[in-house]
Amino acid sequence: MGRxxxxxxxxxxxxxxxxxxxxxxxTPFGEADIVAKxxxxxxxxxxxxxxxxxxxxxxxxxxxxxxxxxxxGIAGFWCAALGEEVPIRFDxxxxxxxxxxxxxxxxx
Numbered sequence: 001m002g003r004x005x006x007x008x009x010x011x012x013x014x015x016x017x018x019x020x021x022x023x024x025x026x027t028p029f030g031e032a033d034i035v036a037k038x039x040x041x042x043x044x045x046x047x048x049x050x051x052x053x054x055x056x057x058x059x060x061x062x063x064x065x066x067x068x069x070x071x072x073g074i075a076g077f078w079c080a081a082l083g084e085e086v087p088i089r090f091d092x093x094x095x096x097x098x099x100x101x102x103x104x105x106x107x108x
Contacts, residue, residue, distance in 0.1 A: 004095075005048050005049075005050025005095035006023060006050075008050075009033075009046065009048050010023060012093070013034070013046075017038070018036040019036060020034065020035075020036050021036055022034070022035040023035070027073070027074050027078075029073030029077055030073065030074055031074075032046070032047070033046055033047055033093075034046040034093075042087045042088060042089040043075075043086050043087065043089070044090075045078075045088065045091070046092070046093055047071060048092075048093045049092065049093070050096070051095070052096075063092050063107070068090070068107045075088045075090070089105055090107050090108065091103060092106035092107075
């Protein structure tokens with residue numbers, strides 16, 4: 001389910017003018033599902049949550065504070081590897097029943 005959801009979100013992002021920089025980007029802080037460049041120049045770290053039902057809540061509700069902390073570490077690692085700071089954004093893509101609900105600036 002997770003890989004299918006990520007593939008669906010990558011297609012969604014490309015249709016909306018994003019450039020996929022990495023997927024399943026592994027760092028010492030954890031893994032980012034997708035790293036993409038938005039049309040307005042942001043490097044977006046995208047957490048993808050896919051579900052088959054809403055029995056345990058909406059997919060986006062599963063992005064915990066711990067997951068957010070990991071993503072901030074991942075973004076810092078990205079900038080350190082580049083040797084420069086770039087404008088970043090943390091987005092969440094929920095996949096449910098084959099549809100993508102994309103939330104920009106889901107957390108800071």
